Amino acid sequence: KAKNLKAIEVIADYFKNINFNEPYILAPDKGALERAKKLGEIMNCEYGYFEKYRDRISGAIKIEEIDINFKNRDVIIIDDIISTGGTIATTAKIVKEKGARRIIVTCTHALLIKDALEKIKNAGVDEIIATDTVENEFSKITVAPLIARELC
16 A cells, blocks of 8 residues: 655654744645645644746746735745746745745755756745755755654
């Protein structure tokens, strides 16, 4: 049998030890809203999402913003996978322009292919924190306890 495990618990445990200034948990699209909601509930802070549209021909991403004041707030953008970084970069740029104090990106699987890292950093992201499902310099959260618990 296969099981679909969710890393939100171990991600939340990691963030519990960090001091944030009025944190806001942001999903870059509606598909990641459940993750943002769960993390927001665990951290007892606001959460929401941007609406994302992708042009079928060009592949260009358009983000419809929500009316939230991000000024001087720490924003945690959460998603399941970061591949090319386009959605995260677009989201981060909007949040930065709206005055976010600090932008942290977190995900389960940080693939970061091609120039994804450069795109994300150029968009104003201060830190990327991922699980160790894909080993890289951003793998700061281990999923080992989660997997071990499910195997028992």
